[in-house]
Amino acid sequence: MSFLALSSGPLLSNDVISFDIANLGRSFFQSTLDGLEWGAIYALVAVGYTLVYGVLRLINFAHSEVFMAGMFGQYAALMALGFTPNGNAYNEGPVMTILYLGIAMLAGMAVSCVVAVSLERVAYRPLRKRSAPPLVFLITAIGASFVLQEFVHFVLPNLTGQTLGGVNAQQPIKLVNREELFSVGDGSVSNLTLILVLSALVLTGITDIIVNRTKFGRGIRAVAQDPTTATLMGVSRERVIMLTFAIGGILAGAAALLYTLKIPNGIIFNGGFILGIKAFSAAVLGGIGNLRGALLGGLILGVAENWGQYIFGNNWKDVIAFALLVLVLMFRPTGILGEKLGRARA
Amino acid sequence: MSTPAAASGKPQARADQPKPAGGKEKIAIGDRFRLWWNSLSRPTQWAVGVPFIILLALLPVVRPPGISTVGTDFGGVMAQFGMIALIAIGLNVVVGQTGLLDLGYVGFYAVGAYTVGLLTSPDSPWNQTGDGGWLSAKWAWLAVLPIAVAITAISGLILGTPTLRLRGDYLAIVTLGFGEIVRLLADNLDTLTRGGQGLSQVAYPRLGESDTAMNGVFAAGYSNGGNINNGVWWFWLSLLLIVLVLLGVGNLERSRVGRSWVAIREDEDAAEIMGVPTFRFKLWAFVIGAGIGGLSGALYAGQVQFVVPTNFNVINSMLFLCAVVLGGQGNKLGVILGAFIVVYLPNYFLGRTEFLWWNINGNAIADYKYLFFGLALIVLMIFRPQGLIPVRQKLMTYGRQIWLAARGKRTKFDDNPAGSDKPGSTAAAEVSR
Numbered sequence: 021m022s023f024l025a026l027s028s029g030p031l032l033s034n035d036v037i038s039f040d041i042a043n044l045g046r047s048f049f050q051s052t053l054d055g056l057e058w059g060a061i062y063a064l065v066a067v068g069y070t071l072v073y074g075v076l077r078l079i080n081f082a083h084s085e086v087f088m089a090g091m092f093g094q095y096a097a098l099m100a101l102g103f104t105p106n107g108n109a110y111n112e113g114p115v116m117t118i119l120y121l122g123i124a125m126l127a128g129m130a131v132s133c134v135v136a137v138s139l140e141r142v143a144y145r146p147l148r149k150r151s152a153p154p155l156v157f158l159i160t161a162i163g164a165s166f167v168l169q170e171f172v173h174f175v176l177p178n179l180t181g182q183t184l185g186g187v188n189a190q191q192p193i194k195l196v197n198r199e200e201l202f203s204v205g206d207g208s209v210s211n212l213t214l215i216l217v218l219s220a221l222v223l224t225g226i227t228d229i230i231v232n233r234t235k236f237g238r239g240i241r242a243v244a245q246d247p248t249t250a251t252l253m254g255v256s257r258e259r260v261i262m263l264t265f266a267i268g269g270i271l272a273g274a275a276a277l278l279y280t281l282k283i284p285n286g287i288i289f290n291g292g293f294i295l296g297i298k299a300f301s302a303a304v305l306g307g308i309g310n311l312r313g314a315l316l317g318g319l320i321l322g323v324a325e326n327w328g329q330y331i332f333g334n335n336w337k338d339v340i341a342f343a344l345l346v347l348v349l350m351f352r353p354t355g356i357l358g359e360k361l362g363r364a365r366a
Numbered sequence: 367m368s369t370p371a372a373a374s375g376k377p378q379a380r381a382d383q384p385k386p387a388g389g390k391e392k393i394a395i396g397d398r399f400r401l402w403w404n405s406l407s408r409p410t411q412w413a414v415g416v417p418f419i420i421l422l423a424l425l426p427v428v429r430p431p432g433i434s435t436v437g438t439d440f441g442g443v444m445a446q447f448g449m450i451a452l453i454a455i456g457l458n459v460v461v462g463q464t465g466l467l468d469l470g471y472v473g474f475y476a477v478g479a480y481t482v483g484l485l486t487s488p489d490s491p492w493n494q495t496g497d498g499g500w501l502s503a504k505w506a507w508l509a510v511l512p513i514a515v516a517i518t519a520i521s522g523l524i525l526g527t528p529t530l531r532l533r534g535d536y537l538a539i540v541t542l543g544f545g546e547i548v549r550l551l552a553d554n555l556d557t558l559t560r561g562g563q564g565l566s567q568v569a570y571p572r573l574g575e576s577d578t579a580m581n582g583v584f585a586a587g588y589s590n591g592g593n594i595n596n597g598v599w600w601f602w603l604s605l606l607l608i609v610l611v612l613l614g615v616g617n618l619e620r621s622r623v624g625r626s627w628v629a630i631r632e633d634e635d636a637a638e639i640m641g642v643p644t645f646r647f648k649l650w651a652f653v654i655g656a657g658i659g660g661l662s663g664a665l666y667a668g669q670v671q672f673v674v675p676t677n678f679n680v681i682n683s684m685l686f687l688c689a690v691v692l693g694g695q696g697n698k699l700g701v702i703l704g705a706f707i708v709v710y711l712p713n714y715f716l717g718r719t720e721f722l723w724w725n726i727n728g729n730a731i732a733d734y735k736y737l738f739f740g741l742a743l744i745v746l747m748i749f750r751p752q753g754l755i756p757v758r759q760k761l762m763t764y765g766r767q768i769w770l771a772a773r774g775k776r777t778k779f780d781d782n783p784a785g786s787d788k789p790g791s792t793a794a795a796e797v798s799r
Contacts, residue, residue, distance in 0.1 A: 073535070077535075079535055079538065079539075081684075142744075143744050143748075146748045147747065147748060147751065150748070150751060152747070152751035153751065153752075155461070155467065155691055155695065156691065156747050156751040156752075158467075158687075158691075159687065159688055159691045159692070159743060159747050160743065160744050160747045160748070162684045162687070162688060162740075162743065163688075163739075163740040163741070163742075163743025163744040163747065164740065164744060165740070166736050166737070166739060166740030166743070167737055167740035167741055167744065169736075170734065170736045170737035170740060171737065174734055174737065175734075175737070293680075293681075297542065297546070297680065300539060301539060301543065304535075304536065304539050308535070335550070335553065335554040336550075336554060338546060338550050339546075339547055339550045339551065339554065342543030342544070342546050342547050342550075343543075343547065345539065345540065345543050346528075346529065346540050346543050346544070349529075349532055349536055349539075349540055350528050350529070353531070353532055353536060354536075
């Protein structure tokens with residue numbers, strides 16, 4: 021009886037999932053630009069996942085905390101430069117703003133890089149020495165993720181006199197206000213859009229050159245292809261692994277600054293978690309172990325989830341991202357571009 | 367047609383001492399325990415097991431001062447342990463036995479909990495306990511329990527059918543996505559689930575209703591002055607379910623299904639070539655694991671009488687996986703120990719003013735509980751990567767052992783022969799098809 025009542029019940033009478041494709045049509049360019057901004061951040065974080073996976077076949081789950089450390093790193097650098105968090109945007113003029121942003125980015129990169137490398141040293145290297153099975157690495161990564169989050173959550177505020185870390189998000193230090201530069205269709209290309217997308221393109225481009233054109237890169241590819249042979253050919257495996265973590269950390273630090281430009285009050289101890297999962301999804305989407313795949317996967321994920329957001333509503337953004345991932349993997353099980361790091365040309 | 371006693375490992379087959387991965391010749395406690403347990407005959411195992419379970423059941427009644435938790439009710443902690451132990455047994459079927467990395471197991475937990483919530487909470491449009499519903503108020507929870515298990519198993523089937531063709535880390539990330547999707551659906555379909563407000567007044571077993579306990583012994587807040595509060599009752603109920611599930615899973619393990627699972631875990635391609643229908647057995651593992659997860663979810667929904675999406679986020683999946691790996695994947699008793707550690711350790715620190723002889727401000731140490739937990743995970747994984755009570759049911763190792771024994775040589779080998787110098791070489795190398 022009550023099953024029959026379902027048809028007049030709330031499931032079908034109300035809109036459980038609203039579906040408004042016209043809304044996407046109305047703001048197609050805006051949603052695409054938004055998506056590209058997100059995609060730039062995903063791509064930069066995804067590179068860290070993809071490189072480590074390519075070399076070690078390890079999902080570095082603590083990479084989201086490397087990213088989080090970068091956010092706090094750049095924030096601390098800005099505070100050290102004399103900025104006080106007040107929620108308003110500073111107006112320092114273009115030259116000084118770029119200088120400050122550069123310093124903040126370098127600080128973020130440095131902190132993330134240090135965290136990533138020490139993570140490798142403290143947590144992963146002992147496991148490699150003991151030739152632990154892959155799942156153990158994953159659990160260690162989860163443990164490290166807890167430690168880093170809780171460090172920022174509880175220990176950091178005590179060390180810094182309650183100015184950094186803690187339960188709440190940091191008061192934002194805004195250096196750049198979003199200003200429209202020109203418009204494309206219905207979308208406005210702002211200064212932030214340009215900064216985010218260009219930085220992501222340039223940084224992944226540089227990483228691509230390092231991995232594909234330099235001697236270091238050849239070492240990385242060699243180890244990814246065949247660690248034993250690479251070692252026999254005189255490649256120091258440990259050094260390559262350290263370098264891989266360092267590059268991943270540096271890009272995560274850069275992504276951290278870009279993220280805080282986009283979401284100024286997103287600096288919180290667990291702020292990296294979901295973003296990290298999505299970035300990893302982006303890496304898988306593009307084909308994990310594949311640098312260009314990370315960029316492509318990041319941008320596609322960012323754009324697709326923003327389109328979905330305009331069609332289904334704000335709450336459905338994450339659902340779209342994961343559903344897309346599942347769909348792509350069902351039809352292309354190794355991602356859009358396939359796994360490649362090991363198979364790249366010598 | 368082997369008897370259980372023969373299949374569970376004869377003492378002489380396990381006489382060779384395993385070498386811990388650290389390279390020491392000493393046998394660790396977990397290994398020694400496993401060797402001892404496997405050397406017992408089936409009736410002896412029962413004779414040891416039953417008193418141990420009774421002792422465990424009495425633990426929250428006696429509440430020994432050093433063991434009992436200070437900052438939170440020990441009965442509640444033990445009830446939580448019971449649920450996580452169930453989850454760990456279910457996840458162990460998927461991860462430990464079959465070797466499928468599932469990072470979204472919390473999704474099944476959520477499906478189970480929400481099935482109970484949706485069918486019995488007055489807040490839900492599908493509520494069946496009120497007027498016109500087909501559930502009586504007294505038996506609602508028990509009636510919904512099998513429905514929850516069935517629906518969760520079906521959700522496992524739905525997730526598994528398209529995704530189990532993926533391998534290794536791809537499967538991991540897809541299941542992670544599934545877990546998040548379930549939580550987000552629960553959050554977003556607010557006409558059904560009331561989103562973040564959650565579903566309250568979920569049904570629970572109405573047992574032992576009396577004048578002093580209006581709503582029975584399972585009701586939230588029942589304590590009756592003594593130590594036997596509702597948490598203890600829930601713990602007892604989950605112990606009962608654990609024993610039942612263990613019997614079922616244990617029998618499966620010793621059957622053709624279990625051997626297929628181990629074969630798939632050790633080498634999926636070889637298993638396929640030898641005629642094991644790998645996809646079907648992987649799906650079975652997934653469905654059974656999901657069903658057990660749903661059972662635990664239903665238990666949880668009944669205990670807290672309230673389901674809300676934030677209880678089902680990804681971190682919980684990680685904790686479940688930690689329980690399995692910490693205890694020793696593939697070993698049913700090991701994962702229960704792992705579940706105990708995962709639940710007990712953070713709660714132990716709540717409200718303590720000192721740890722051993724070490725004076726620490728109680729609130730501070732409670733704050734740091736996950737920090738310590740993370741550190742403990744790292745340290746444990748470094749010093750005991752195979753888990754506290756690991757399994758030693760490696761088929762290839764077995765075969766080698768028999769071969770060497772046949773040639774009259776003493777065997778001595780590593781506990782994880784598969785873990786070569788390339789981490790991830792076992793599972794991940796297969797991905798690039």
